[in-house]
Amino acid sequence: MSSIFDCHDEAQLLAGMRHARQAIGRGELIVMPTDTVYGVAADAFSPAAVQRLLDAKGRGRNQPPPVLIGSVDTLAALAESVPEPVQRLVDAFWPGGLTIVLPAQPSLVWDLGETMGTVAVRMPEGRVALELLAETGPLAVSSANLTGREAAISALDAEKMLGDSVAVYLADGLSKDGIASTIVDATSLVRRGSDGDGAVVRILRDGAVTREQLREVLGDLLEPEEQPEQPADAVQEEHQDGDS
Numbered sequence: 001m002s003s004i005f006d007c008h009d010e011a012q013l014l015a016g017m018r019h020a021r022q023a024i025g026r027g028e029l030i031v032m033p034t035d036t037v038y039g040v041a042a043d044a045f046s047p048a049a050v051q052r053l054l055d056a057k058g059r060g061r062n063q064p065p066p067v068l069i070g071s072v073d074t075l076a077a078l079a080e081s082v083p084e085p086v087q088r089l090v091d092a093f094w095p096g097g098l099t100i101v102l103p104a105q106p107s108l109v110w111d112l113g114e115t116m117g118t119v120a121v122r123m124p125e126g127r128v129a130l131e132l133l134a135e136t137g138p139l140a141v142s143s144a145n146l147t148g149r150e151a152a153i154s155a156l157d158a159e160k161m162l163g164d165s166v167a168v169y170l171a172d173g174l175s176k177d178g179i180a181s182t183i184v185d186a187t188s189l190v191r192r193g194s195d196g197d198g199a200v201v202r203i204l205r206d207g208a209v210t211r212e213q214l215r216e217v218l219g220d221l222l223e224p225e226e227q228p229e230q231p232a233d234a235v236q237e238e239h240q241d242g243d244s
Contacts, residue, residue, distance in 0.1 A: 002164050004155060007033070007128050007172040016170050017132060023167040024136045029053055031144045031158045032132060033172035035125035036097050036181050036208055037151040038158045039068070039141040039244035040166060047111040050140050054113065056165040058147040064113030065142040066099050066120035066183075066243055070133030078119055078138065080105055083189040085201065085221050092217045095125040097181040097208025099243075103190050112140060122181055124244070128172050143180065143243045151244075153178040180243060182207035184214065189221075 005016025020030045027049040030041050040056060042049035044067050053065060067078065072090055076082055080103040082090075089100060104119040112119070124130070133139060143151035144158035144166075152158035155171035183205040192199040200223040203211060215222050 002166055002169060004159065004169040004171055007170055016168065020132060020168045020170060021135055028167040029056060029165060030168040031155055031166050032129055032170050033126060034129050034244045035176060036244050037153055037175050037178055038144040038155060040144040040162060041139040041141045044138040044140040045110045050112055053140060053142060056162055057142060061113035064115045065140040066122055067138045068133060068141045069121060069123050069138050070130050072123060074138060075121055078105055078121055079103065081190050085189055085218055086186050088217050093209050094123040098122065099181045099183045101185045101187060103187055118187055120183065128170055141244050151180060180207045182209040
């Protein structure tokens with residue numbers, strides 16, 4: 001039987017955070033609020049928990065979840081390297097609605113699915129999400145919905161779709177605007193170098209951070225809008241049901 005905790009009530013918030021930490025430690029799933037949409041979360045370093053997340057959503061391993069982190073410093077531990085243009089994006093938009101795809105640190109012992117050596121990372125905004133991530137470490141987090149359905153903007157929406165596949169629901173009202181994060185692919189900045197031929201940042205999904213905002217930070221390193229976007233199966237691009 002799942003438990004739902006109202007994070008607007010301080011007593012329920014404390015109890016909910018405790019139960020959520022315990023559930024993550026047991027390899028179970030939780031639903032958590034973020035600054036974009038509600039997410040269903042699992043321990044990123046537990047292959048069984050990540051598979052449980054994919055199964056709950058009805059996803060295959062070809063749709064690996066992004067990873068949410070609680071501090072900017074954690075990015076360097078998960079990514080092979082953090083090029084200077086990516087650091088500019090982090091400084092401008094984290095915490096917030098930008099997910100960045102980079103080559104993953106080769107030494108990491110985890111299995112998020114068929115990532116082709118990449119990891120999609122975001123630092124969300126919001127007290128509940130950041131406090132939870134500070135205690136659990138990186139979490140694999142996908143939008144709290146069944147694949148093909150609209151992303152949940154409330155814990156109740158998520159519970160209707162995911163039911164008892166989730167152990168703990170943290171409810172914090174309606175999502176601020178219900179707009180999922182923008183996803184950008186910055187892998188070529190690492191693999192080719194920011195001065196290399198074809199090294200650009202590609203927008204894989206439009207979302208909370210606009211193209212104009214990205215252009216202000218990246219200038220010519222942002223791929224021109226008229227260029228075709230990278231195919232959905234090339235990296236950790238999120239599909240129509242979205243991700244937080």
